[in-house]
Amino acid sequence: MKILVADDSPTIRQLVSARLEADGYEVVEAEDGERAVAVARAEHPDACVLDKIMPKLDGFEVVQRLRADPRTAAAPIVMLTDRGGESDVLGGLELGVDEYMPKPFSPQELSARLRRTLVRAGLL
Amino acid sequence: MTAALLYTDVALAALVAALAGALNLVRVRIRRRRRRQERLGPASSRAVARYVAVGGELPSPAGRAERAILRDAALRALFDLRGSARDQVVSLLEQLGFLDEAAAALRSRRRPVRRRAAEMLAVVGSPAVTPALQAGLRDRDPLVRTACARTLAAVAAEDMIPQVVAAAQRDIGVAPGSAAAVVLALGRHHPGALRPLLEPARPADVRLVAATVAGGLRLALLAPALRACLQAGDEIAAAAARGLGRIGDRESAPDLRELAGDPRRAPRARTAAAAALGAIGDREGVPVLEPLLVAAEWPVRSAAAQALARLREPGTAALRRAVQWGPPEAREQAEGVLAD
Numbered sequence: 001m002k003i004l005v006a007d008d009s010p011t012i013r014q015l016v017s018a019r020l021e022a023d024g025y026e027v028v029e030a031e032d033g034e035r036a037v038a039v040a041r042a043e044h045p046d047a048c049v050l051d052k053i054m055p056k057l058d059g060f061e062v063v064q065r066l067r068a069d070p071r072t073a074a075a076p077i078v079m080l081t082d083r084g085g086e087s088d089v090l091g092g093l094e095l096g097v098d099e100y101m102p103k104p105f106s107p108q109e110l111s112a113r114l115r116r117t118l119v120r121a122g123l124l
Numbered sequence: 125m126t127a128a129l130l131y132t133d134v135a136l137a138a139l140v141a142a143l144a145g146a147l148n149l150v151r152v153r154i155r156r157r158r159r160r161q162e163r164l165g166p167a168s169s170r171a172v173a174r175y176v177a178v179g180g181e182l183p184s185p186a187g188r189a190e191r192a193i194l195r196d197a198a199l200r201a202l203f204d205l206r207g208s209a210r211d212q213v214v215s216l217l218e219q220l221g222f223l224d225e226a227a228a229a230l231r232s233r234r235r236p237v238r239r240r241a242a243e244m245l246a247v248v249g250s251p252a253v254t255p256a257l258q259a260g261l262r263d264r265d266p267l268v269r270t271a272c273a274r275t276l277a278a279v280a281a282e283d284m285i286p287q288v289v290a291a292a293q294r295d296i297g298v299a300p301g302s303a304a305a306v307v308l309a310l311g312r313h314h315p316g317a318l319r320p321l322l323e324p325a326r327p328a329d330v331r332l333v334a335a336t337v338a339g340g341l342r343l344a345l346l347a348p349a350l351r352a353c354l355q356a357g358d359e360i361a362a363a364a365a366r367g368l369g370r371i372g373d374r375e376s377a378p379d380l381r382e383l384a385g386d387p388r389r390a391p392r393a394r395t396a397a398a399a400a401l402g403a404i405g406d407r408e409g410v411p412v413l414e415p416l417l418v419a420a421e422w423p424v425r426s427a428a429a430q431a432l433a434r435l436r437e438p439g440t441a442a443l444r445r446a447v448q449w450g451p452p453e454a455r456e457q458a459e460g461v462l463a464d
Contacts, residue, residue: 011169011200015209018173106207107176 001123002026002043003114006036006062007051007080012103016049016080019107020114033057037065040072046123047114049101052081052088060095067096076117080105160189168197175216176201176209182219195222199247214250223248227256230272235265242271251279261287266295270302277309277317285310285317293321296329304333311337315345322349324356331360339367347373354379354397358390365393369400377406384428385412391421398424402431407438414442417454429457433464 003025007013010031017027028043030036034056040048048066052059059079066072078099079092089100098117101110118124171183171194185191201213217223226248229241242260245253257280260272273291276284292306310317320326321334335353338346346367353364354376361383368376383389384397398416401409409431416428432439446458 009204010166011173011197012204014169014173015176015201015204018170018177022177104204104206104210106205107209109207 001047001118002028002045004028004030004036004040004043004045004048004050004075006030006033006039006048006054006059008032008054009051012051012080015107016110019111020049023111023115033059033062036062040066040075041069044071045075047076047078047118047121049078049080049110049114052079052092060092063092063095063097074121076114076121076123078110078114078117080110161193164190164193165197168194169200172197172201172213172216176205176212179212182216185220191220191222194220198222199244202247214248217248218250218252223250223253227253230256230260230263230268235268238263238265238268239271242268242275246271246275249275249278254280254284258284258287261291266299267302270295270299270306273306274302274309277306278313282314285314289317289320293326293330296327296333300329300333304337307333307337308341311341311343315341315343318343318346319349322346322353324352328357328360331356332363335360335363335367339363339370342367342370344371344373347371347376351376351379354383358393361389361393362396365396365400369396369403372404374404374406377401377404377409380404380406381409381412384409384416391419391424394419395421395423395427398427398431402427402434402439405435407435410435410438410442413439414446417442417446417457418451425453425457429461432458433461 003020005013005016005020005027006029007016008031013029013031017029020027028039028045030039033054036050036054037057050059050062054062063077066075066077076098077096078101079097080101080103081088082103092100099113101113115124168183168185168190175183183194185194195217198213198217202210205213223245226241226244229237232238232241245257254276257272257276261269261276263269263272269291273288276288280288288306288310292303292310296303307318307321318334318338321330322338331353335350338350350364350367351373354361356364365380365383368380380397380400384394384401386394394416398413401413413428413432416424419425419428429443432442440462443458443462446454447462450458
């Protein structure tokens with residue numbers, strides 16, 4: 001199972017990727033929003049873990065593009081956010097974000113939430 | 125004369141050459157440090173991430189430079205993590221000896237070294253170095269003292285908290301931002317410790333910071349102390365009023381009405397009191413708020429109108445009266461909030 005991890009912080013990318021690889025997932029990474037969309041279209045990940053604030057395209061814009069493309073529309077999405085307000089969360093849910101994970105985060109909790117979205121999507 | 129000029133020229137040339145040499149040396153060192161970081165940084169971050177994910181063997185950096193890069197990678201990870209993952213990174217720093225090094229660095233003669241060590245220990249927040257932090261409260265540098273106090277506020281046992289409170293009070297005058305961070309840490313971890321900082325005998329700047337923190341964190345147990353602060357100077361009273369509004373302390377309503385309606389008090393105090401009356405839902409405050417729609421100061425009028433809007437029927441009735449019969453300044457405010 002392949003997971004896209006997109007975050008402009010190399011530290012966060014490494015923390016998330018190490019956790020997911022330890023759980024047996026294959027991980028592909030992107031360091032900004034444009035790259036995230038490009039990697040998703042090329043690699044067809046089964047799910048995505050996206051940061052909300054990224055250069056070039058932010059997390060919401062990435063979600064919009066992924067949901068608009070039939071090749072990537074179905075992949076569950078977990079979004080990492082700073083302690084965002086209610087409007088942020090509601091906006092994301094309307095666009096199609098499946099789970100939110102506030103930062104600072106627990107990699108174990110992120111893994112559990114990702115697993116839950118994959119189960120709900122019938123992929124696990 | 126000619127010889128003197130010649131000597132001066134030679135001396136100047138030597139000085140310029142020495143300066144250029146020193147600059148070059150610094151540039152070379154910076155470049156070398158950057159290349160080392162580029163070479164070793166990603167591997168260190170990956171090592172920390174792997175340790176967090178699967179545990180197992182500790183990373184084993186070779187050499188001072190690699191140790192420093194690994195330490196910085198671990199500290200960066202601390203900002204992004206919480207829970208057991210964060211505890212693992214703290215444990216990694218402890219087992220690799222970084223916390224002991226920082227504790228020892230708190231005794232350095234060089235202030236920048238002590239400051240970096242104190243900040244690092246504040247980021248880590250481990251009780252393992254409490255004795256060193258306690259000694260750091262007596263450092264001659266206020267930024268070292270306040271960083272140590274901030275850490276102790278989060279990790280120290282209850283019996284050490286009075287020392288932390290004393291440190292915050294002592295340094296509010298010399299390092300107000302850092303001391304305020306200590307008060308904030310106390311508010312988060314030992315909220316009752318703020319009570320002495322709110323007492324009338326305390327200096328005004330101490331009471332102001334404590335009132336702001338107590339209200340910002342909505343510390344209901346400090347509501348009685350905040351009520352007492354409504355009698356203090358205008359800045360403190362305003363902070364206390366805002367806090368009581370955030371807490372939703374209905375018992376403070378009579379004092380807030382008195383403050384809002386007192387023309388001798390500064391506009392900012394009256395504005396905060398009026399807003400608080402709306403926040404706590406004090407319908408008995410309508411007779412106090414309605415006349416404020418014609419106050420001389422715009423912020424007071426605006427706060428009164430917003431508060432009346434929050435009080436539903438008796439409040440909106442007062443706003444409709446202002447629209448129908450009030451002078452232009454009251455009508456403007458009332459129409460504005462009724463339209464929202």
